[in-house]
Amino acid sequence: MAKVSEILRIENLHVSVEGTAIIKGLSLTINQGEIHVIMGRNGAGKSTLASVIMGHPAYEITEGEIHYLSQPLEQLSVFERARAGMFLSFQYPVVIPGVQVGTFLKKSVQSVRDEPIKGRAFRKELNDAMSTLDMDKTVLSRYVNDGFSGGEKKRLEILQMLMLNPKLALLDETDSGLDIDALRIVAKGINQVVPQAGCLIITHYQRLLDHVKPDYVHVMIDGQILLTGGPELAHKLEDKGYDWIDVTPEA
Amino acid sequence: MKYSKMELPSRADHLWRYTPWKRIHPTSVEQVPKAIPIRWSLNEGGSLSDGVPDHSMNDDIARIFLSELRSEKVSLSVDGSASIVHLHGVASGHAAAGRLHIDFHQDTTVVIHLSGEADWAGLHITGSVQANVRAGVGFVNELSANTKFLRCEDWIVERDARLELASLSIGGFRCKNDLRTRLNATGSSLKQAISVHGHNQRHVDHHIEIHHNVGHTDSDLHVHAACNDQSHSISTGLLTIAESANQSDASQVFKNLLLSERSRAEAIPELEVLADDVSANHGAASSPVDPDQIHYLMSRGLGLEEATALIIEGFMQDGFSMLKSKELIDEIRTRLTVHLECELKR
Numbered sequence: 263m264a265k266v267s268e269i270l271r272i273e274n275l276h277v278s279v280e281g282t283a284i285i286k287g288l289s290l291t292i293n294q295g296e297i298h299v300i301m302g303r304n305g306a307g308k309s310t311l312a313s314v315i316m317g318h319p320a321y322e323i324t325e326g327e328i329h330y331l332s333q334p335l336e337q338l339s340v341f342e343r344a345r346a347g348m349f350l351s352f353q354y355p356v357v358i359p360g361v362q363v364g365t366f367l368k369k370s371v372q373s374v375r376d377e378p379i380k381g382r383a384f385r386k387e388l389n390d391a392m393s394t395l396d397m398d399k400t401v402l403s404r405y406v407n408d409g410f411s412g413g414e415k416k417r418l419e420i421l422q423m424l425m426l427n428p429k430l431a432l433l434d435e436t437d438s439g440l441d442i443d444a445l446r447i448v449a450k451g452i453n454q455v456v457p458q459a460g461c462l463i464i465t466h467y468q469r470l471l472d473h474v475k476p477d478y479v480h481v482m483i484d485g486q487i488l489l490t491g492g493p494e495l496a497h498k499l500e501d502k503g504y505d506w507i508d509v510t511p512e513a
Numbered sequence: 514m515k516y517s518k519m520e521l522p523s524r525a526d527h528l529w530r531y532t533p534w535k536r537i538h539p540t541s542v543e544q545v546p547k548a549i550p551i552r553w554s555l556n557e558g559g560s561l562s563d564g565v566p567d568h569s570m571n572d573d574i575a576r577i578f579l580s581e582l583r584s585e586k587v588s589l590s591v592d593g594s595a596s597i598v599h600l601h602g603v604a605s606g607h608a609a610a611g612r613l614h615i616d617f618h619q620d621t622t623v624v625i626h627l628s629g630e631a632d633w634a635g636l637h638i639t640g641s642v643q644a645n646v647r648a649g650v651g652f653v654n655e656l657s658a659n660t661k662f663l664r665c666e667d668w669i670v671e672r673d674a675r676l677e678l679a680s681l682s683i684g685g686f687r688c689k690n691d692l693r694t695r696l697n698a699t700g701s702s703l704k705q706a707i708s709v710h711g712h713n714q715r716h717v718d719h720h721i722e723i724h725h726n727v728g729h730t731d732s733d734l735h736v737h738a739a740c741n742d743q744s745h746s747i748s749t750g751l752l753t754i755a756e757s758a759n760q761s762d763a764s765q766v767f768k769n770l771l772l773s774e775r776s777r778a779e780a781i782p783e784l785e786v787l788a789d790d791v792s793a794n795h796g797a798a799s800s801p802v803d804p805d806q807i808h809y810l811m812s813r814g815l816g817l818e819e820a821t822a823l824i825i826e827g828f829m830q831d832g833f834s835m836l837k838s839k840e841l842i843d844e845i846r847t848r849l850t851v852h853l854e855c856e857l858k859r
Contacts, residue, residue, distance in 0.1 A: 316812055319804075344814040356809040360827030360834065366813075369823065373814030405827070405834075422813065 267294040268332060269430050269460030270315070276325035277307075277314050277485075284310045286485035287326070292430070292460035297452075297474060299463045301496065302482035303504055308464045309353055311482075312434045315462075316350040317343050330430065345374050347429035351419040351436045353464075357407045363418065364388075364402035367425055374426050391424040394454065396447050412439035420451035431461045437470040449473030468500040481507055516545055516577050528691070531747040531779065532718040534574060537663050537689040539608045539633035545578065550585040551602045551611030551627070551636065558595025558621075562588050565614035565639065575691055576665050579637040584610035591621045597840045598622070602636070604629035604656065615640040615650070617674075622649035622840045626848075628684070629656060635663045642674040644698070649677040649841040653848050656684035658713065665691045672698035677836050678705040679845045682717050683852045693722040696730035696761075703732040708832040708849065710825075711744025711776060712856060718747040723763065725754040728788070731762040737832030738769045739825050740776035749781045750795070756787040763792070769799035770828050772821075826853050 270292040277285035284307045292298050300308050314321045315328060317340040328335040330348065338346065358366065367388065372379050392399065395417050407415050416436050423431055433452065437445055452461065452474050463474065471479075471493060479496045481489040481504065489495070489507050521542060522529040535542045555561055565586040591598055600623060602611060609631040615623060617640065627636065634656060642648040656662055662685040670676045682688060694703050709717045723732045738746035750765050767780030780797035802824055810820035829849055833842050 318808060340808060340811040341814055341816050341820075344812055350812055352809065352812075356803075356805050358806055358810070358824065358827055360829065360831030361823055366810075366823070369815060369819070370810075370813040373816070373819070405831070426813070 269294055269330070270462075271329040272326070273329075274326040275314075275323065275328065277310060278322050278324050279310070279320055283324070284321075284485055285314070288482075288485065288487055290480070290487065292462060294429075294460055295457055296478070297456055297461045297463065297476045299465060299471065299476040299479045299496065300482050300487075301465060301479060301499055306482045307485040308482055309434050312350055312432045312462070312464055315432060316340060316348060341373070344426075345376065348432070349423050349426055349428035349430065350432045351416075351423060351434060353434040353438070355407045355415045355419055357405070359405055359408055361406050362403055363406055366406050367402075367422065370422065371425050388425065391421055394424065395421055395451055397421060413441065413444045416440055416448060417444065420448050423455055424451055427458070428455065429459050431455055431459050433461065433463045435464055435466065437465055437467060445470060446473055468496040471496050483507060514572055514577055516574070516581050517543070519574050519577060522574055527749060527751070527783065528573070528720055531749070532687070532689045532716065537661060537687060538578075539635075539661065545581045546608045548582040548584055548608040548610035548635070549606040549631075550583070551604050551609050551629075551634070553587055553611070553613070554601045555589070556599045558593075558598035559589055559591040562590065564588060565612055571667060571693065573691075575663060575689070576637060579610060579612070579635050579663070579665060582608070582610040582635060584612050586612040586614070588614045588616075589623065591615075591617070591619065591623065593619050593621065596622065597624060597844060600625045602627045602629075604631035604634035604660070606631055608633045608635070610635045611637070613638045617642045617646050617648035620647040622651070622838055624651035624653065624841070624844050626653045626655055629660070631656070631660055633661045636665075638664075638666045639668070641669040642671060642676045644672040644674055646674045647838075648675070649679070649836075649838040651679045651841050651845050652681070653845070654680075654682045654684045654688065658684065658686060660685045662688040664689070666693065668694040670694065670696050670698075670701040670703060673700035675702040675704070675837075677838050677841060678703070679833055679836060679841050680707040681845050681849055682707070682709040682719075683849070685715070685717075687716045688718065690719045692719065693724070694732075695724045695726055696732065697726050699727055699729045701730050704836055705732070705734045706833045706836055707736045707748070708829040709736075709738040709746050710829060710852065710856070711738060711740035711742070711746050711778075713742050713744065715744040717745070720749045720751070722751040723753070725758040725761040725763060727755070728757060728759045728761055730758065732764070733835055734765040735832050735835055736767045736780065737829055738778050739772060739828055740769065740778050741772040743773075743775045745776070746778045748779065749783065751783050751785070752793065752795070753785045754788050754791050754793060758788045759790040761788065761791045761793070763794075765795040767797040768828070770825065771799060771801050772825065822853065826850065829853075
């Protein structure tokens with residue numbers, strides 16, 4: 263029987279894209295309030311894992327199961343997953359020309375909450391979230407990610423996360439391309455969401471973990487989690503790289 | 514030249530290749546039918562008077578034909594009491610026709626709304642922007658879904674003046690638009706944005722000519738066409754830069770969004786650059802809705818239809834982004850949003 267606090271349970275997951283196996287037997291459980299970090303070389307399957315959890319149609323689950331809030335995910339489409347409280351911060355957020363950020367946020371929040379939004383309350387909530395992330399209000403009239411710098415895109419992702427208040431936050435290299443100040447601000451946003459959510463952070467760098475304290479650090483190599491440890495594992499990876507894990511994989 | 518004496522244009526002619534004259538003519542091509550004048554009304558900010566100045570810059574068949582139809586010739590004078598002037602035209606009957614002239618002597622924005630149930634409508638608009646004036650003209654084609662529509666425009670922009678033209682094509686069944694602007698003096702500038710929503714079996718043809726007749730002039734043209742169902746959008750551009758028009762800067766961008774397998778869109782920019790020291794570029798692209806955009810929006814809780822509708826609206830709105838006149842952008846965008854909310858049944 264599942265624990266009440268269980269958010270995500272992945273059992274023996276195998277995933278292919280166009281016939282090529284990417285994830286080869288991955289298991290992972292994330293409970294409410296936990297921060298899990300996945301590190302690994304390029305091409306290990308980290309982003310694929312985030313995409314497949316969110317339901318990207320390009321990926322095929324060939325074996326294994328994903329349970330979200332103790333329910334199988336397989337039958338849920340992408341937007342149903344979002345409405346059920348899942349959130350993916352994209353590694354490369356997409357530009358939507360002509361769609362203003364303010365309009366987009368309102369539609370998104372309205373869809374996820376499935377109830378009419380009261381204008382004044384929404385504006386206050388939005389102002390508070392933007393203030394947390396030190397964002398200028400002019401961003402609301404700009405088009406979604408159009409002409410945004412790398413840092414602006416990542417901040418907008420975190421703003422969406424704060425507004426959507428997810429139960430499961432998947433952050434795919436959200437720290438990439440951020441300067442130190444932006445990194446601290448983004449970490450503030452993540453820490454604000456975590457107490458009520460489970461969080462999976464995909465990253466290449468230890469530096470984000472100076473601001474976000476993970477409960478578990480997993481090393482993913484060739485579509486599998488080969489090693490799991492605490493925050494100290496991230497420091498070790500930063501110092502030694504991944505070669506030492508290849509030769510002594512955890513059974 | 515009389516219409517009856519004119520040779521009918523062949524499809525080899527760039528202007529008539531995609532919408533032959535006989536397909537946009539209201540009856541059989543040898544006839545000039547009796548037309549009912551388009552009825553105009555104005556809210557505030559100006560007045561309408563009878564008569565138009567001689568503005569015969571072009572003697573092509575469409576303009577000659579429109580001049581021979583029975584239509585009221587109306588000039589709009591703007592008095593500056595309103596930041597934006599709305600002019601409403603209603604076309605009714607078997608064939609409706611109008612002739613409208615606007616001279617801009619002061620900074621103003623005029624939005625022309627053309628609606629009505631006429632089987633056929635023809636409209637010729639002319640105008641000029643006097644020196645150092647900033648003018649905006651919006652045109653919203655809100656005609657009935659069964660109306661054939663022929664529209665010609667001729668604009669002159671004088672020294673250090675700026676003209677912004679925003680055109681939203683959401684009505685009419687078969688529409689031929691021939692829009693020409695002459696940049697006649699140093700420092701004159703044109704920004705022209707056109708958005709087309711093709712749905713059902715709409716056939717929308719835009720021919721846009723921009724003539725840089727002197728140097729130190731600039732133009733920027735954006736045409737965005739979103740085509741659904743069995744609709745067909747054609748955009749042909751003719752950009753000319755005269756031999757003496759050095760230091761001119763011209764850009765033309767045509768984008769088509771194809772929303773169904775049976776929709777079609779053509780974008781054919783054409784450049785005639787005779788001067789040496791100019792900047793002139795053009796680009797054209799047609800594509801379906803980007804699946805990554807759909808996935809991104811759906812990952813934020815929007816259903817497939819809602820995500821698609823938002824992308825279409827954004828695509829069409831984006832055509833107007835390069836305009837400077839906020840009033841003009843807001844008016845056109847509001848009308849577009851209302852149209853799409855009805856059309857896409859969100």
